[in-house]
Amino acid sequence: MQVIVSHQNVDFDGVASMVAAKKLYPEAIIAISDKLDRSVTTYMSIYKDLFSFSTYESVEWKHVSSLILVDVQAIDRTGIPSEELMDEIETIVYDHHPPFLLHTKEKVRHQIEQVGAAITLLIEHLEHRDVHLTPEEVNLFGLGLYSDTGNFTFPSTTSRDFHAASFLMKHHLDIEIVNRFVTPALTEAEQALFNQLFHSQTLHQLDGLQIVVSCHEQDRFQNGLSSLTEKLLDASSADAVITIVKMGKHVHLVCRASSTRINFQSFIKELGGGGHSQAASAMMKKSTLEEARRKVLPLIDLIVKHTVSAKEVMSYPVKTIHENDTITDAKEMMIRFGHTGFPVVNDHKELVGIISRRDVDKAIHHQYGHAPIKGYMTREIVTKQVDSTIDEVQQAMISHNVGRIPIMDDQNIAGIISRTNIISYLQRKEQEASLPNLVQRLEDTVSKEHFHLLKLIGKEADRFGVSAYLVGGFVRDLLLERPNEDLDVVIEGDGIKFANVLAASHGGSIKQHDTFGTATWTTPDDMKIDIVTCRTEYYAETAALPIVRSSNIHEDLTRRDFTINAMAMSISEHSFGKLLDEYQGIEDLKAKKIRILHPISFIEDPTRIFRAVRFAVRFGYSIEKETARLAQSAMSHLFSLSQQRLRQELTLIHKEATDLEAYYLLDTLNVWKTLFQKELPASSWQYAERVFSQSGHTVFHMLTALASPLSNWREMIQLYIMTAKERVFIEQLNELKQAPIEEVKSIGELHRYLYAVHDETLRFYLLDPTQEFHTHLDDYFKKRQEMSLYLSGDDLIKLDFKPGPHFRDYLFELEIKQLNGEISSKEEATRWVLEEKQKAEANHL
Structure with a gap:
């Protein structure tokens, strides 16, 4: 038997999600708690008979084989008699509350994703399956969607919620019904309770935030505490409100917040409840009001996120420019590093000004490229200290209308914060709740010895005052649960110096690579691990090797090729397992897309075109539309690559290929049209298919097959010959093409022409779909081999x-x-x- 349930005090999202789940699991029954949100109670008094609901008491829980949880993850929050359930029971979860897990235990299937309402997830399934909906179902789904997103005003609202609303509107959602039940007028009893809560407020100041706690006690249970708490938050100027109300035997607690610096999750977990970071609830059974207060108040500190300092957001080390450098020097640096301004220093490394792109453009417009920067820089410098809050930095930018603020450690430049840093910080803050912590995944993936070694390195990183990360392909494959032994530790600081600290503290030896800022630490147990300095890079010209400079983790990720390779996982002790995903790599992993980071990435390094194809084929992904367009636009830059580099990239693709998919994908990007200077005919692909089906084929065979039907095939393929053997192969193939095979009457006579041709070449020639071979040739090859x-x-x-x-x-x-x-x-x-x-x-x- 399948049963669909939601949480106690079920709201519209829970009820709507249960009814929607019934559409997906028609054999299941809906079991609903007798404790309903007040607005739901009003709705059910009118519409209950239109839906098939069962009470908890009417369900024989011992016979339940499958439990479907909606708008809730934990069985203990549903209020069902879990002790009556079978030991082996399948659980299916549809929820939008944190944590957003990537995997769970066996026997649990789930869809837990960051959307504004659980009904959004189920509407997506209904839309995909083209399930018929009644007007009453559409309106109920609309109530769940609008109420849980706060009419699409809550921070948790996503574009998927808007799409779900659009779907419902197409099915004639009645907005009047939504308005009637989502924001009902207070009853007399509710108004009385609200007045009690309003006059019982106590104010708590925490780290600059105002937290209101309001307590009350009454004899009977009353619905609607959640709505009243939201109204209390609106009526006050507080950043958060916590209401604690004893109703009958139990104490009910509801939390609401308006500041993004509030996060109730750890707080509510301690109290056995659940919810969002800014909306949560719990019930303390058989507790007195005073007991509840004594338990709640010491935990309030948990709800306030620490104030983020400038030091945590700033970019460092800082790229500066000297006041006597020229305007042209400044322009070249801006192009090289992609920055729109730099701090200016004097001979004593003291900060004396800021030069912006606007200043440079103005000077060049007036033909002063040769002039020193000090004549055009801004001397009135707005700075902040490393312990300033990010809010203070942001306010300074707004007040002074500046795009970057140097961050000082006393009188020394410690870092810089630009508008880009602020935007990245805000995006990261929004993502934090949805990003998984990868500790368990890492422990399951690497050896026990490597896991403990990474923990040790993270602990030492904190002690040494640097940040340590795993980055790139390793993090990608960790999320995909694919094996990857490329375990490099990236250090935000001096990687070589840190490696020496590790060896000095824990033994072993160090092999330094000063040019690249890397070191290999061999531990006393003979384990080797590479320690790499975070770096940024720029290209002096297309396809050249990059020029590398030390930098920070954000710029280190920025220099990478694709979003799925631009993620990092912290192994520092204070944030071990925390994922950094500034370019939405997880979203592209879920969407199975290969997406480039920057519009000119293919121009700077055309080999990324081949890597895009390689990753697409390896993972079964598609190349995102704009990325494909940018690759096509960069085709002319392939000629800036040496033939050896081209062969190397094509060889890497060929090694992973199990069919011609990679070759066809290269064709859609116009690679073959560019390299061979014309469109490939159908016979090229027929030839390539035949060659690929033969064992022992190489990338050179494939290139020759594609080029062979072209009139200038020999000229084209000459560019890709790398060995003497390949040169002989092409010469013999050309001789075969010119040999008078059709004129020869016997196999023996054919041997006079072909005795010196290698079997490899002859076998390849016989696969050519453009040749009408004399039967003697095929017989000759077989007899010659035998x-x-x-x-x-x-x-x-x-x-x-x-x-x-x-x-x-x-x-x-x-x-x-x-x-x-x-x-x-x-x-x-x-x-x-x-x-x-x-x-x-x-x-x-």
């Missing part, structure tokens, strides 16, 4: 032949006669050579 000469040079010596060049002539003629079937035994071969010998001796006389 042929074993009846006589050898040693046999001729035994027959009293004197060694010499004529041996080769005799044996070659024997090969021809064997292929023609004129000689079929060793005896016949012996008789023939003796006769030929006699003829030769007679002619000599």
Whole structure:
């Protein structure tokens, strides 16, 4: 038996999600708690008979084989008698409350995603399956969607919620019904309770935030405490409101917040409740009001996120420019690093000004590119200290209308915060609740020894004052649960110095690579791990190797190729397992998309075009539309790559290919049209298909097959020859194409033309779909492979032949006669050579 349930005090989102789940699981029954949100109670008094609901008491829980949870993850929050359930029970979860897990235990199937309402997830399934909906179902789903997103004003609202609303509108959602039940007028009892809560407020100041706690006690249970708490938040100027109300035997607690610095999750977890970061609730059974207050108040500190300091957001090390450098120097640096301004310093490294892109453009417009920066820089500098809050920095930007603020450690430049840093910080803050913590995944993936080593490195990183990360492909594969042994630790600081600290503290040896800012630490247990300095890079010209500079984790991720490779996982002790995903790599992993980071990435490094194809084929992903367009636009830059680099990239693709998908994908990006200077005909693909189906094919074989039907094929393929063997292959293939095969009447005679052609070349030529081969050629190749000469040079010596060049002539003629079937035994071969010998001796006389 399948049963659908939601949480106690079920709201519209819970009721709507249960009814929607019934549409997906028609054999299931809906079991609903007798404790309903007040607005739901009013709705149910009118519409209850239109839906099939069962009470908890009417369900035989011991016979339930499958439990479907909606708008809730924990069974203990549903209020069902869990002790009556079977030990082995399938659980299916549809929820939008944190944590947003990527995987759960066996026997649990789930969809837990960051959307504004649980009904959104179920509407997406209904839309996909094209399920018929009644007007009453559409309106109920609308009530769940509008109420849980606060009419699409809550921070948790996503574009998917708007899409769900659009779907409902297409099915004639009645907005009047939504308005009637989502914001009902207060009853007399509710108004009385609200007045009590309003006059019972106590104010708590925490880290600059105002937290209101309001307590009350009454004899009977009353619905609607959630709505009243929201009204209390609106009526006050507080950043958060916590209402604690004893109703009958139990104490009910509801939390609401308006500040993003409030997060109720840890707080409410301690109280056995659940919810969002800014909306949560709990029930303390058989508790007095005073007991509840004594338990709640010491936990209030948990709800306030610490104030983020400038030091935590700033970019460092800071790229500065000297006041005597020229305007042209400043412009080149801006282009090189992609920045729109730099702090200006004097000979003593003291901050003396700021030069912006606007300042530079103005000076160049007036032909002052040669002038020193100090003549055009801004001298009135707005700065902040490292312990300033990010809110203070943001306010300074607004007040002074500046795009970057140097962050000082006393009188020294410690870092800089730009508008881009602020935007990235705000995006990260929004993402934090939805990003998974990867500790368990990491522990399951790497060896026990490596896991403990990473923990050790993270602890030392905190002690040494640097941040440590795993980055790129390793993090990607960790999320995909794919094996990856490329375990490099990236340090935000001096990687080499930190590696030496590790060796000094824990033993082992260090091998430094000063040029690259990396070091390999070999532990006393002979484990090797690379320690890498965070770096940024720029390209002096297209396809050149990048010029590298030390930097921070944000710029280190910015230099990477694709969003799915631009994620990092902290291994620092204070944030071990925390994921950093500034470019929405997780979203692209879910969408199975390969997306480039920057519009000019393919221009800076055209090999990324081949890597895009390689990753797409490896993971079964598609190349995102704009990324494909940018790749096509950058085709001309392929010619800036050396032929060796082109071959190397194509070889890497070929090694992973199990079919021609990668080759076709390269074609959609216009790679072949660019390299071969014309569109490939259908015969090219027929040839390539045949070659790929043969064992032992190489990337050079594939390139030759694609080019071969072209009129200038030899000229095109010459560019990709890397070995003498390949050169011979092409020369022999060209000879085959020109040989008068159709004119030759016998297989033996064919051998006179083709005896020197390697089997590899002949086999390749026979696959050419553009050639109408004489049947002799196919027969010749088969017989040549099977042929074993009846006589050898040693046999001729035994027959009293004197060694010499004529041996080769005799044996070659024997090969021809064997292929023609004129000689079929060793005896016949012996008789023939003796006769030929006699003829030769007679002619000599």
